[in-house]
Amino acid sequence: MATNAGGLRFIRYGSLHGSVLGVEVVLPDGQVLDLMSQMRKDNTGYDLKQLFIGSEGTLGVITKVSILCPLKLKHQTVALLSLQSYDHLLRIYDKIRRQLSEYLTSFEMMDAASLDAVVTNLEQSHPLGSHNEFYAMIELSANDKDHMESRLSQVIEELMSEQLISDGTYANDDNHNRFLKLKSYRERIAEGLLRDGYSYKYDISLPLNVFYEIVEVMRERLKDTDCLKVVGYGHIGDCNLHLNITSKAFDKRIKTTIEPFLYEYVAKHKGSISAEHGLGLMKNSYLKYSKPVEAIALMKQIKKLFDPKNTLNPNKVLPND
Template sequence: MMLAMGRRLKAIECFLRRWVSSRPDPELTALRYNVKRGSYAVPNDTHVAFFEKLLGPGGVITDSQECDAYNVDWLKIVKGSSRLVLRPRSTEEVSAVLRYCDERRLALCPQSGNTSLVGGSVPVFDEIVLSMRLMDRIIHTDELAGVVVCEAGCVLQRLDEHLSGRDLMMPIDLGAKGSCLIGGNVSTNAGGLRLLRYGNLHGNVLGLEAVMANGNVIDCLNTLKKDNTGYHLKHLFIGSEGTLGVVTKLAIQCPNLPKAINVAFLGLRDFKKVLETYRLAKGELSEILSSCEMMDRVSMDIAEQALGLKNPLASENDFYMLIETSGSQLSHDEEKVKAFLEKVMELGIVDDGTVTSDPSKIQKIWEVRERLAEAMSKEHYLFKYDISLPLSEFYSIVAVLKDHLKDCDVRYITGFGHLGDGNLHVQVLTSDYDAKVNARLEPFIFEYTSKMRGSISAEHGIGFKKAKFLRYSKDESAIELMRNMKRAMDPNGILNPYKVFT
């Protein structure tokens, strides 16, 4: 089933690439957001000659058309103007590149699969793009311990397929797994669809290797689950978005591949019922519960209209839930799922539902959830926010935004996301980029999130888009400590400037 899911995700990824390439490029980030360029050197022919000698054939890209692909994010909301892309093949080459750039104050933008949703993976000005795509070796797999060691440029889906043949799986699962790279996942501390069961990357990365701005290599490539020796330096790089160093190798704890998977798709009349269902799912399904997703009716309607996807239920409902279980015994799991569904139906909490353990049907149900962002972006400009909120306030922000934006030209406002870990994706759809809507949304949505004691970024990071709003989720004392760490590890500020901090 994992291979079939991989093929489906790859097909979705190919469609997304074709669709994104047909959309016009956005205005330059520096112009749209009025950013002032830092005091960095401008890349010149001398620099290019050095890199060509260092990296050899295929390691340097200067052609303007080829560079354009590295300057625009996949949603086409930000755009840089770099004319130099470097593609190292080893840690030693990354080290030499960073040392050379640091000595000459050349700014760098580390880039993985370029699937960032907050403008974190593309230049703002003419920063040199450091692409990790060629560092894609799977170095070692310990099947007994459940550990894979690999380079940062490995595609997430390829790692998953490699592990599935060894009865293992990656602990994260993302809609962009066909193109995102594991180094970028770690550098942004990506979450995904099954964080409820397997946790985030801070808990699953056992060790890593990273290169600092001055070229020094930090070897923390531990493969043990327990290592209580001093500072856990790996955590400095997980979620730092390439601002403290460039991750080059990783050791990741991988769970066993489940032998039994069940997916239930439920229809509910109000959000209160959604919360009641989740509470019961935690109690009734407990150890086999692997995912709990929620989407509203507008999200489902758009998916049907824009992509022709079929609602798994015959009835229309105001809210939908996707609940997945993963275990080792199909009969045991099916019995638990059946008992859970009977209970929520008898109590009148759930109005309609379907459940399946058939791989092809599971794929079709997951496809509805995974392609929601694609559906919403197909004919609209998408203001997309991923936030964490207390479950009691999880969906309230949608109604708040509808009232706040009632005098703006907005097509739809929707909410869906990972209910199991409190992560809501808020989508505001307009015909095109609308400066008025942007001004009404920011900082309002971050102020509201802060007021609810939530987080302005649940899994996508801060990047460029949220850098000036970091204060809504971090106290000034914490931000100052982060700045001090940045100054200590990258005193010339060459790594991913204009990101995370303003």
């Protein structure tokens, strides 16, 4: 809640700003602010609870939450598709969200280097047998499994005949082990990368037209350093890229080659320098790359209004003066 965590199914279920119904918050002066509610609709006064979502504990301590839970759909199917280019990835994303929108619960991408971090570093068999440049991992959910799978097969056949995908496989949760195994190729990327030694992790939002370009730009920029891998994976549906760079050990030269260049690139394209994980202590000075000075000034005034003695998480989120 205080970090506004997103996750793989954000594309389907959206932001906590839309699904949190109420909160109870202890303010810095010890006052309990009761904003609890089970109502979806309430247009009385300012929606104060929104300020605490993603405030990283700097405005109050959330002690209760009321949240709207979607009904769980009975069946899940995961498909892994392999493709030759990022352009093909965008084209299949467009097609899949148009044709399977009722079912789509996640649409993840990973590049060859991401999958390789799992296959090579974690000594796993390749999920498709043949290598390719990009992979899309799609999760569909429905109450009516047969119809969902027949629609999926139909769309996969069309993508094959249009030569947009080269290979693919899918698994449903009837065969739970196979289903979890297939999903693990996406889920274990971060773990695989850590086996290289050190991982420089960035979690950014970028418009889809430059979403993968930054990975290529960064690869070129880092080619004369001792970095091992520059990989890109993440949530295509949310424009949320995990850009990860590895080296044997932490290397200051690599870090200064990445930053602040990366943040300037993100700012130029009106993305977000922290899509999911917030700013915390490490990135608070970079807020200017995502928000204009007027907004930062207002945020500081709001912090002062809620927490005049600067008691809660004093050096997080907002830049020091």
